[in-house]
Amino acid sequence: MSAGTDLALIRERKPLVHQITNYVVMNETANATLAIGALPVMAHALQEVEEMAAAASALVLNIGTLSDEWVESMLLAGKAANRAGVPIVLDPVGAGATSYRTEVSQRLLAELQIAVVRGNSAEIATLAGRQAEIRGVEAVGEAGGPELARAAAQALGCVTAVTGPVDHVSDGSAANAVANGHELLATVTGTGCMSTAITGCFLGVQPDALAAATSALVAFGVAGEDAAREARGPGSFHVALYDALAALDPETLDSRVR
Numbered sequence: 001m002s003a004g005t006d007l008a009l010i011r012e013r014k015p016l017v018h019q020i021t022n023y024v025v026m027n028e029t030a031n032a033t034l035a036i037g038a039l040p041v042m043a044h045a046l047q048e049v050e051e052m053a054a055a056a057s058a059l060v061l062n063i064g065t066l067s068d069e070w071v072e073s074m075l076l077a078g079k080a081a082n083r084a085g086v087p088i089v090l091d092p093v094g095a096g097a098t099s100y101r102t103e104v105s106q107r108l109l110a111e112l113q114i115a116v117v118r119g120n121s122a123e124i125a126t127l128a129g130r131q132a133e134i135r136g137v138e139a140v141g142e143a144g145g146p147e148l149a150r151a152a153a154q155a156l157g158c159v160t161a162v163t164g165p166v167d168h169v170s171d172g173s174a175a176n177a178v179a180n181g182h183e184l185l186a187t188v189t190g191t192g193c194m195s196t197a198i199t200g201c202f203l204g205v206q207p208d209a210l211a212a213a214t215s216a217l218v219a220f221g222v223a224g225e226d227a228a229r230e231a232r233g234p235g236s237f238h239v240a241l242y243d244a245l246a247a248l249d250p251e252t253l254d255s256r257v258r
Helices: 003-013 026-036 049-055 068-084 099-111 121-127 146-156 183-187 191-203 209-230 234-247 250-256
Strands: 016-020 039-041 058-062 088-091 116-119 159-162 167-170 175-178
Touching: 003 191, 003 209, 003 250, 016 026, 016 049, 016 068, 016 191, 026 039, 026 191, 026 234, 049 068, 058 068, 058 191, 068 088, 068 099, 088 099, 088 191, 099 121, 116 121, 116 191, 116 209, 121 146, 121 159, 146 159, 146 167, 146 175, 159 209, 167 209, 175 209, 183 209, 183 234, 191 209, 191 234, 209 234, 209 250
Parallel strands: 016 039, 016 058, 058 088, 088 116, 116 159
Antiparallel strands: 159 167, 167 175
8 A cells, every 4th residue: 555656646637536425425425536636527417517526537425414314315326326336425424413424324324335434433334333422513522443443344244444533444454543634623514524525536546545645644644743833723724625735745745654
């Protein structure tokens, strides 16, 4: 696995990342996708999602602001992506907070072939059938470790990325821990959703889902470290994060992996 090599491929190939995501973060995830070097498209209309998903390099499904019509769009897009061999990353925002969110996440996992699920410890634990505490869309209590990531990957049948102070990524057998990042990432809404979008960017060039998910979290974490250096608080950090993503250096990224 080489995050730097994958980043160079993103800059070279400019993969199209189709995102059916939530109203809160559409602008953030589109800008993050552009900043790292990929191309975003935010399409959710029933009339076009199948065509768009089939033409993309990766599909991102984010359930942050759900409605029945959007669920239908996600299913149509996901099935089109599966037929076309396009990898899917799912962000089960708030799974465990309400039965609707949990049931939709479970339905997407049951009806689609998902490459990566990226979520916080409570969301992932809920989907893996474990006890979890979540307030709104935020996990409460201890972050999940490698054991949760591995068990969830086995239960869900796909690569699982559990993000927190240390991120844990597993395919059910191997497990990677990523300690890159900065505490300011937790002060800006949508940074988890951004990391899911960045995962889609890496999946667009790296067919190994474990490697793609790990490299994405390394790159996003390093960008967070760089953005925090000059930031005076959440507002300036938010702006600096886009600059840091754009400034990531493929030649030196691997040397900064923690």
